[in-house]
Structures are given as structure tokens and as C-alpha cells.
Amino acid sequence: MSRRYFASPFIVWIAAGTVIPLIMIAYYGFTDRSGAFTIENVVSIMGAEHAQALWLALLLALISTAICFVLAFPLALILKDSRLGTKGFMIFIFVLPMWMNFLLRTMAWQVILERGGIINGILTGLGLPALDIINTPAAIVLGMVYDFLPFMVLPIYNTVMKIDNSLIEAAYDLGATKGKVLRSIILPLSVPGIASGITMVFVPALTTFVISNMLGGGKINLIGNIIEQEFTTSSNWNLGSGLSLVMMIFIVLSMALLSRLDKNGEASLI
Amino acid sequence: MKKFLKGLYIAIILLFLYLPIGVLMVLSFNESKSMSIWTGFSTRWYEEMFSNEMILDAVWNTFTIAICAAAASTVIGVLACLGISRMRSRSQKVIMAFNNIPLLNADIVTGISLMMTFLVFGISLSWGTVLLSHITFCIPYVILSVMPKIKQLSPNMYEAALDLGATPAYAFRKVILPDLMPGITSGFLLAFTMSVDDFVVTHFTRGAGINTISTLIYSQVKVGIRPTLFALSTVIFVIVLVVLVISNVVQNRKGARN
Numbered sequence: 337m338s339r340r341y342f343a344s345p346f347i348v349w350i351a352a353g354t355v356i357p358l359i360m361i362a363y364y365g366f367t368d369r370s371g372a373f374t375i376e377n378v379v380s381i382m383g384a385e386h387a388q389a390l391w392l393a394l395l396l397a398l399i400s401t402a403i404c405f406v407l408a409f410p411l412a413l414i415l416k417d418s419r420l421g422t423k424g425f426m427i428f429i430f431v432l433p434m435w436m437n438f439l440l441r442t443m444a445w446q447v448i449l450e451r452g453g454i455i456n457g458i459l460t461g462l463g464l465p466a467l468d469i470i471n472t473p474a475a476i477v478l479g480m481v482y483d484f485l486p487f488m489v490l491p492i493y494n495t496v497m498k499i500d501n502s503l504i505e506a507a508y509d510l511g512a513t514k515g516k517v518l519r520s521i522i523l524p525l526s527v528p529g530i531a532s533g534i535t536m537v538f539v540p541a542l543t544t545f546v547i548s549n550m551l552g553g554g555k556i557n558l559i560g561n562i563i564e565q566e567f568t569t570s571s572n573w574n575l576g577s578g579l580s581l582v583m584m585i586f587i588v589l590s591m592a593l594l595s596r597l598d599k600n601g602e603a604s605l606i
Numbered sequence: 607m608k609k610f611l612k613g614l615y616i617a618i619i620l621l622f623l624y625l626p627i628g629v630l631m632v633l634s635f636n637e638s639k640s641m642s643i644w645t646g647f648s649t650r651w652y653e654e655m656f657s658n659e660m661i662l663d664a665v666w667n668t669f670t671i672a673i674c675a676a677a678a679s680t681v682i683g684v685l686a687c688l689g690i691s692r693m694r695s696r697s698q699k700v701i702m703a704f705n706n707i708p709l710l711n712a713d714i715v716t717g718i719s720l721m722m723t724f725l726v727f728g729i730s731l732s733w734g735t736v737l738l739s740h741i742t743f744c745i746p747y748v749i750l751s752v753m754p755k756i757k758q759l760s761p762n763m764y765e766a767a768l769d770l771g772a773t774p775a776y777a778f779r780k781v782i783l784p785d786l787m788p789g790i791t792s793g794f795l796l797a798f799t800m801s802v803d804d805f806v807v808t809h810f811t812r813g814a815g816i817n818t819i820s821t822l823i824y825s826q827v828k829v830g831i832r833p834t835l836f837a838l839s840t841v842i843f844v845i846v847l848v849v850l851v852i853s854n855v856v857q858n859r860k861g862a863r864n
């Protein structure tokens with residue numbers, strides 16, 4: 337028996353667990369309840385409610401990805417320079433929260449931002465007016481940044497650590513300023529890590545329904561919330577699949593864009 | 607001054623990352639249900655947690671599913687790597703592209719597509735469907751960890767073992783398996799953590815009344831947060847911390863020895 341056949345269980349599994357399910361989405365997305373072909377489910381993204389949910393999801397995902405990058409890039413550079421403990425230990429501290437259940441991490445912010453929560457407890461204690469942060473888009477962005485920051489830090493850190501220090505020293509020796517070194521040496525060489533960090537934050541942020549549900553109080557709908565509701569409460573698989581197809585277009589687009597930056601795939605997490 | 611600013615930046619980010627976890631830990635020992643006022647030390651939420659059938663059930667489900675999913679996906683994944691490496695490079699590329707789909711796809715799409723597939727084929731959602739779904743998204747991680755090790759194998763060693771009279775099974779155990787072991791272990795551990803951490807796929811593919819830690823938290827948070835969840839998160843955090851610190855120390859020791 338050829339060793340090639342060892343792969344058969346895996347191929348069967350891919351067919352049943354990946355290919356058929358994707359065909360299901362395509363099938364339901366392009367049919368109506370009676371099974372007749374229609375593009376109505378996909379086109380319904382243009383409807384006011386759905387378009388707004390998609391737009392808000394894109395906007396919040398972009399904002400949180402940008403914030404994660406702005407926080408993570410200087411951090412990676414500082415960690416590269418510093419001699420704080422052993423190399424592995426510092427980065428370990430920064431990605432440790434990633435290993436804790438992300439629902440618990442999101443719940444923590446719910447507790448902190450809650451009307452009767454700690455922030456407002458401190459504010460009223462100081463005689464200041466209470467803030468209504470919970471159930472706003474700002475709370476959702478905060479939750480996204482908190483949950484996904486380690487996914488930005490890790491790939492950027494990995495590529496920044498690979499940059500040869502002698503390149504940087506050579507640039508200084510040749511009279512480059514700090515800004516010039518950053519722009520012409522460090523930034524271009526960290527592009528693969530930045531690209532994979534952006535994918536790892538943007539895609540989960542764009543498609544989340546958990547963070548928006550927990551920190552948005554169920555009143556702010558992102559595209560993920562709409563899709564989830566179609567499958568749980570309204571049981572309209574056709575509409576849910578149609579909207580998922582539209583969402584997948586955005587995922588594929590962003591990945592295609594970013595994979596051109598990370599051509600060798602060298603910055604992958606594993 | 608500059609050094610101070612850098613240190614301050616690191617401190618602020620650490621504070622941002624750990625303050626919320628710290629808040630949950632402190633509140634888990636708070637006597638009252640209040641989320642902002644400290645009324646006294648108590649371990650009643652821990653007692654409540656350990657006597658709460660639903661929580662214990664969810665913990666049990668989480669770990670049995672994770673162990674089964676990690677074991678099954680490791681077996682399927684390692685066999686797949688052995689098989690794929692014998693294929694033509696074009697078929698290899700096609701298969702690896704399919705392997706990457708669950709990794710790149712959004713969880714919610716994986717979840718709803720599996721849920722529809724189960725129901726269309728008349729499989730009612732249960733503990734088993736969660737396990738099958740977890741195996742599906744765990745296999746790619748195993749393959750990504752084991753494949754590089756397979757590529758590093760030297761074919762001569764295996765053939766030399768056969769020439770010296772080893773049976774194929776014996777040669778596999780003594781020659782190939784030891785070289786693959788680091789990849790297999792990390793694949794298994796990765797699959798295990800992915801399964802424990804998963805919420806979205808479980809949310810869509812679980813049967814009524816089946817809860818993992820994640821789905822239990824989600825349903826409880828909707829009705830109103832109770833401090834038992836703070837106790838649970840403290841316990842989880844401490845376990846994660848201990849496990850990761852130990853594995854880090856072990857790895858560093860190994861690195862130092864080599």
C-alpha cells in the first residue's frame with residue numbers, strides 16, 4: 337500500500353468539513369426558502385440596516401486595527417532595544433493574556449465600564465459626573481483593542497527581532513538620522529510582521545459578534561451580529577448565508593491586499 | 607529621561623493588559639455582589655463555583671472535547687503529513703491551500719457552515735457535533751506544525767534502517783517518529799488550546815444543554831454577571847499562568863542544554 341493513502345482520512349475530512357460546508361453557504365446564499373435561485377439575500381446588504389451594520393463593522397475594525405498597530409509597533413521596538421530580562425520572558429508577559437478565555441477578558445471590561453462599575457464608582461467618589469461608556473461604539477473598540485492587541489504585538493515583535501542590528505548601525509555610521517533609520521530600514525523590514533498582525537486583528541474584529549454583544553449591550557449591531565441572529569433567533573439561513581458571502585468578500589479582499597506585502601509568508605504565527 | 611519614557615510606555619501597556627484581569631481577581635474575593643464597592647473578604651464565590659453543577663459540567667465538557675479533538679486531529683494530521691509528502695508537488699499545493707481555509711476563514715463562517723451541514727444531513731446537534739467541528743478546525747494547526755518536520759526528514763535514514771533489516775513499522779517507530787516528535791507535540795498542544803479557547807464554532811454547533819466554559823460564560827453574561835464567574839476566571843488565569851511558566855522554564859532549560 338502506498339504511503340500516499342495515509343492522507344485519505346484527512347482528504348475525506350476536508351471534503352466533509354470544509355468543502356461541503358462552504359458549498360452549503362453558497363447554496364443557501366443564492367436560493368430562497370423554496371429553493372429557487374435568487375440574488376436577493378446577497379443584494380440585501382444594500383438595505384439600510386445591513387449596510388449600516390457592515391459599514392460600522394468595517395469602521396470599528398479599521399479603528400481598532402490602527403490603534404493596535406500604533407500601540408504595538410513602538411512596543412516591539414522598545415523590546416528589541418531593551419535588555420529587560422531574558423528575550424523570551426518580556427514577550428511572554430505581553431502575550432500571556434491571549435491564552436485566557438477571551439469571553440472572560442471581554443467580561444472584565446463590561447464589569448469595569450458598567451454604570452455601577454469601577455470607573456464610575458471612582459468618578460462619583462471624586463464628585464465627578466458618571467460616564468456612559470458601556471453600550472457605545474467606543475466601548476466596542478476598547479474591547480477589540482484589548483482582545484486582539486497580542487495578535488499584533490507577536491508577529492511584529494518576531495520580525496523586528498530578526499532585523500540585523502549591523503544594518504541599523506551601518507545606517508547610523510553613514511550619517512542617517514533616527515527618523516531616517518526608522519523610515520528606511522526598520523519599517524520596510526518589518527512589513528511582513530505588520531501585514532500578518534493587521535490580518536490577525538482586522539479579520540476577527542470585522543466578523544465579531546461577541547464583543548459587540550457584550551460591550552454594545554445588544555443595541556449596536558455589527559455585520560457579525562446580524563448574521564448570528566439570522567442563524568439563532570430568526571432562523572433565516574438564506575439571508576444569513578447571503579450576508580456571510582458578502583462578508584467573506586471583504587475578508588478575501590483584505591487578505592489578498594496584505595499577502596502582497598508578506599510575500600514569503602515568513603511572519604506567520606506558528 | 608528617554609529610558610524612563612520607554613519604561614513608562616511598557617508599564618502603561620502592561621497595566622492596560624493586566625488591570626482588567628486584576629479587577630476580576632479582586633472582585634472574586636469581594637463579599638457582596640457589588641462590582642465597585644469592596645465590602646469585605648470572602649471565599650463564598652469559590653464555594654458557590656465548586657458546588658455549581660452547570661460550571662463543573664461545562665469545565666468537564668471543555669476538557670473532554672479538547673483532549674478528544676486534539677488526539678483525533680493529531681492522528682489524522684500526522685497521517686496526512688506522511689501521505690501528502692509522498693504526493694506530487696502540485697497536489698501538495700492544492701491540498702495545503704484547502705488546509706489553510708479554516709485557518710483564514712472567520713470563525714463565524716466556519717461555525718454556521720458546519721451547523722448547516724450537520725442539520726442538512728440529518729445529524730442533530732449534540733456533544734458529538736461540537737467534537738467533530740473542533741477536529742475540523744484543529745487539523746490544520748497539526749499539519750502546519752508537523753509538515754516542516756517531515757520536510758527536514760532525511761529519506762536515507764529510513765532506507766538505511768530497512769537495509770539493516772528493520773521492518774517498515776520498526777523503522778518508522780525508531781527513525782521517523784523521534785524526528786517528528788517535537789512537531790507532533792506542539793501540534794497537539796496547539797490543537798488543545800484552540801479547542802479550549804473556542805467559543806464561536808461551539809456556539810453554533812452545540813446541542814441544547816451542552817455547554818463549554820465559553821458558551822456558559824456567554825449565556826450567563828446575558829442574564830447578569832455573577833461573581834462566581836470572577837472566581838472561575840481567577841482559577842483559569844492562575845492555571846494558565848502556572849502551565850505557561852512551567853513550559854517556558856522547561857523550554858529555556860532545554861535551550862540552554864543544547
